[in-house]
Amino acid sequence: TYAITASGAASSAPANYTIAYQPGTLTIDPAALTVTALNQTSTYGQVPDLGTSAYSTSGLVNGDTVSGVTLATAATGKSAVGNYDITASAAQGSGLSNYAVTYQPGTLTIDPAALTVTALNQSSTYGQAPDLGTSAYSTSGLVNGDTVSGVTLATAATGKSAVGNYDITASAAQGSGLSNYAVTYQPGTLTIDPAALTVTALNQSSTYGQAPSLDGSAYSVTGLVNGDTLSGVTLATAATGRSAVGNYDITASAAQGSGLANYAVTYQPGTLTI
Structure with missing residues (x-):
């Protein structure tokens, strides 16, 4: 005042x-x-x-x-x-x-905090429907004890998809506290590996003094899927018309057919009996 x-x-x-x-x-x-x-x-x-x-x-x-x-x-x-x-x-x-x-x-x-969910790389075999599960992923950015308990994993590949690489997409993460995050998803890679295909030369016989004439269709196959076919195989032997009586290997190679690029081919020998 x-x-x-x-x-x-x-x-x-x-x-x-x-x-x-x-x-x-x-x-x-x-x-x-x-x-x-x-x-x-x-x-x-x-x-x-x-x-x-x-x-x-x-x-x-x-x-x-x-x-x-x-x-x-x-x-x-x-x-x-x-x-x-x-x-x-x-x-x-x-x-x-x-x-x-x-x-x-x-x-x-x-x-929201940044959360990255990355699909892990996986592999499958040609002819088998990929089974990706829900746990093949990694996370980066979780805090406060929050968790991701499951993720939807998907791919465009099917059991009929050719050997090669395909994206695995991740989405729809589930867990605790996830409403507090801006979630980014990173893809992984699904590798379709070749299926195992075994081509076996069947046993054949010939007579001493005759040049062996191998039946080109004398083989068996195991492992073909998806309607793929084997149309021919090269069969060969070291035996000749001069070879003594006995047993000789028949080797198989150079299989031809449809879809064979999707296989790891193993050849099993047969036996030529003179």
């Missing part, structure tokens, strides 16, 4: 009065000052770091300043994705005893 002094009264008959002056009081009321916490963001799994400078002020005069404000939130590193109040209090600065300070809250937005 400050004194208000009176003096210099004017009158039409000043000589008739003895004038006494009594002071009044001037009360300087505090000015209104509003401190507003600014909006901020954080990421799920990280402890919010609000600092002390994310605020705005309205109402400062006479060069007074606010140099810092206490900012607080109920959110923690374990808080779910969403919005939380930021409260401002305890402004510090110069001349602030001259203000009635009002604090306005801001908003802290907890954004």
Whole structure:
């Protein structure tokens, strides 16, 4: 408060009065000052770091300043994705005893954390329907004890798909706390390996003194799938018309047919008996 002094009264008959002056009081009321916490963001799994400078002020005069404000939130590193109040209090600065300070809250937005789910590479065999399961994946980015318990794995490959590489796509992750993540899926590779195919030369016979004439169809096969066929095999022997009576190998090679690029072919010898 400050004194208000009176003096210099004017009158039409000043000589008739003895004038006494009594002071009044001037009360300087505090000015209104509003401190507003600014909006901020954080990421799920990280402890919010609000600092002390994310605020705005309205109402400062006479060069007074606010140099810092206490900012607080109920959110923690374990808080779910969403919005939380930021409260401002305890402004510090110069001349602030001259203000009635009002604090306005801001908003802290907890954004989803990044989670990457990667399908692991797998293999299958030509002729077999790929069985990818739901557990062949890896994750990167989980926090707070959250888990991925299963992932949908899919491929365009089938039991009829040729030998080669095919994408494995991951999707629809399931688990705990996953609503707090922005999930990105990375593909894996399914390798279709050749099926095993065995071509066996059948046993044959010839007579001493005659050049062996091998029956080109005298073979058996095991392992063909998907309607693939073997139409011919090269059969050969070291025996000749001069070879002595006895047993000689018949070797099989150079199988021909449909779909054979999808097989790892093994040849088994037969026996030529002279």
